[in-house]
Amino acid sequence: MVNVKELAKQEEHMTGGTFACSGCQAVYGLRLLQMALGKKMIIVNSAGCMTLTATYPYTCYKTPWLFNAIENAAPTATGIEKGLKAQGKDDVTVVCYAGDGASYEIGFGPLSGAAYRNDNILYICYNNFNYANTGHQVSPATQEFARTKTTPIGTKNKLGNIIPRKNLAKLMALHDIPYAATASTGYQHDFIDKVRKASKIKGFKFIDLLCACEPGWLVKTHEMNKVSKLMVDTGMWPMYEIEKKKVTINMKPLMTPVETALKMQGRYAHLTPELIQKVQKLVNKEWEMINAGKFWEADEY
Numbered sequence: 001m002v003n004v005k006e007l008a009k010q011e012e013h014m015t016g017g018t019f020a021c022s023g024c025q026a027v028y029g030l031r032l033l034q035m036a037l038g039k040k041m042i043i044v045n046s047a048g049c050m051t052l053t054a055t056y057p058y059t060c061y062k063t064p065w066l067f068n069a070i071e072n073a074a075p076t077a078t079g080i081e082k083g084l085k086a087q088g089k090d091d092v093t094v095v096c097y098a099g100d101g102a103s104y105e106i107g108f109g110p111l112s113g114a115a116y117r118n119d120n121i122l123y124i125c126y127n128n129f130n131y132a133n134t135g136h137q138v139s140p141a142t143q144e145f146a147r148t149k150t151t152p153i154g155t156k157n158k159l160g161n162i163i164p165r166k167n168l169a170k171l172m173a174l175h176d177i178p179y180a181a182t183a184s185t186g187y188q189h190d191f192i193d194k195v196r197k198a199s200k201i202k203g204f205k206f207i208d209l210l211c212a213c214e215p216g217w218l219v220k221t222h223e224m225n226k227v228s229k230l231m232v233d234t235g236m237w238p239m240y241e242i243e244k245k246k247v248t249i250n251m252k253p254l255m256t257p258v259e260t261a262l263k264m265q266g267r268y269a270h271l272t273p274e275l276i277q278k279v280q281k282l283v284n285k286e287w288e289m290i291n292a293g294k295f296w297e298a299d300e301y
């Protein structure tokens with residue numbers, strides 16, 4: 001596990017001040033990424049909230065940052081990776097940092113293509129479970145019963161989003177890539193360890209990183225990191241690594257009642273005690289399956 005003292009001594013590669021919301025966990029994820037890899041990386045970003053952290057002439061990064069259209073992060077990174085290879089440079093990690101809307105939906109085809117070719121990229125989906133930058137619309141990463149701008153609570157709809165979320169880490173692992181994992185900004189050391197491990201592997205690597213979003217989740221600024229940790233502790237965000245389809249559950253959740261995490265998020269404020277119990281049952285069932293060695297069959301909340 002990463003050494004805290006060693007991290008504290010490291011030079012920071014991000015400057016203070018961005019246009020993102022205070023407490024934004026996706027920005028925190030970028031800071032952790034810089035702590036993990038230092039200067040030897042090039043970040044490719046797709047259109048979304050993070051684009052606003054480096055909008056000409058402003059930037060908070062000391063490392064190269066390239067922004068491209070929402071669907072193009074993966075192929076752009078492939079081009080950079082091939083260019084570096086042609087120059088004989090093999091000590092730079094090419095990282096995609098793309099949102100859930102970009103990765104789970106709009107850019108899924110090109111992402112799948114890069115994984116199919118096993119291009120030498122570390123692809124991190126910063127997953128805030130919504131299309132945040134355009135006003136918090138539902139995305140295929142949004143969990144069941146969460147309220148979004150396009151699944152609002154009204155006189156007819158009392159449930160919010162009614163479609164269970166897609167599981168991109170599993171889908172990417174099925175491309176037979178060398179490394180796919182889930183992580184959360186609530187468990188910083190775990191994320192740094194996974195980034196460092198992935199960067200040493202040749203081929204396509206994928207990490208789905210849970211990042212709380214203040215206006216999307218309707219969470220208090222000072223609770224953003226706490227809620228990112230609680231999503232793991234409740235079992236709502238399983239933490240695992242899949243190496244060539246071999247699964248390792250790398251963190252057993254405490255199974256804190258889901259209500260603890262749900263109550264902190266305004267996007268779940270409409271949930272009745274019965275619906276909260278329904279979520280608890282879904283999460284319990286998922287973990288029963290995982291603990292019984294049926295990871296691939298388990299339906300995720």
Ligand SMILES: Cc1ncc(C[n+]2csc(CCOP(=O)(O)OP(=O)(O)O)c2C)c(N)n1
Pocket residue numbers: 047048049050070071098099100101102103106128130131132133134139
């Ligand atoms: C092809 C295309 N469709 C829609 C948009 C509009 N758009 C810009 S940012 C954005 C939100 C992206 O959501 P996500 O990838 O989850 O990143 P987040 O905003 O949450 O950071 C959208 C839909 C676009 N730029 N290009």
Ligand code: SF4
Pocket residue numbers: 019020021023024025026027049128132133212213214215216
């Ligand atoms: S809307 Fe969400 S993802 Fe976007 S900057 Fe704010 S907290 Fe971060």
Ligand SMILES: [Mg+2]
Pocket residue numbers: 099100101126127128129130131132
């Ligand atoms: Mg998003």
